[in-house]
Amino acid sequence: MIKIAIPTGRGQRDAIKALKFAGVPTEKLERASRELSVEEGNFMFFLAKPMDVPLYVYYGTTDLALAGSDVLMEASANLLELADTNLGRCRLVVAGPRSLKPRFDGHEKELMWLRVATKYPNIADRHFASKGVRVEIVKLHGAVELAPRLNIADCILDITQTGTTLEANELTVLEEVSPVSLKLVSRRHGSASYWKECLRITEGIKSNCRGTQDV
Ligand SMILES: Nc1ncnc2c1ncn2[C@@H]1O[C@H](COP(=O)(O)OP(=O)(O)OP(=O)(O)O)[C@@H](O)[C@H]1O
């Protein structure tokens, strides 16, 4: 039996779509409402909070998982990235009030110290450390765009897709951090018994999701 972790929320529909593309049976999974584990044919699916998905793979609870690359970057779980579904595409960016733009563009006094609100403290820490900027990170669980208005932070590091949320909160993109999409991952040292099937799923996703775009 192959165990696959799937993110709940925004990524769930795309994860199911990718598995379907790879020929994995998903009828029961599509019908699931509050069940967090679903058995179907030779597969067992586990529905987990997006940020927890890498953990289930890392500890060997599941063989495979679909996870946003933002979540994988934040977890730094040393997993094997098997395929990019090209679904769930968005961007991780640093955003803030327009008045900060000249400092980010290097036109005004150097960027020395910033307070950054984010759901991604590890990514923020690495990103600003690589630029030599000292930061104080304010970890929030959502509605991050509120932080600059409330003077909790100078800027945010968060996801943008359509740009609607940034615009609605009078924020602008100051820097690109990374593109994001939904990836198929496995643990590095899994059992060989399921590997053939994992590769079949990987190939299915690679060949069927190549040109897929949902933005
Ligand atoms: N605007 C967006 N467009 C596309 N994908 C997004 C967007 N926002 C988040 N995602 C993707 O979806 C994942 C988060 O999904 P979701 O917002 O449902 O989770 P969550 O915030 O952990 O859930 P909850 O709001 O219940 O705490 C992100 O990790 C990212 O990969």
Ligand SMILES: O=P(O)(O)OC[C@H]1O[C@H](OP(=O)(O)OP(=O)(O)O)[C@H](O)[C@@H]1O
């Ligand atoms: O560019 P847009 O299309 O407007 O999308 C961006 C928004 O989507 C995500 O939030 P989500 O809706 O997941 O809510 P959250 O604030 O609880 O994380 C992200 O954190 C942004 O706030």
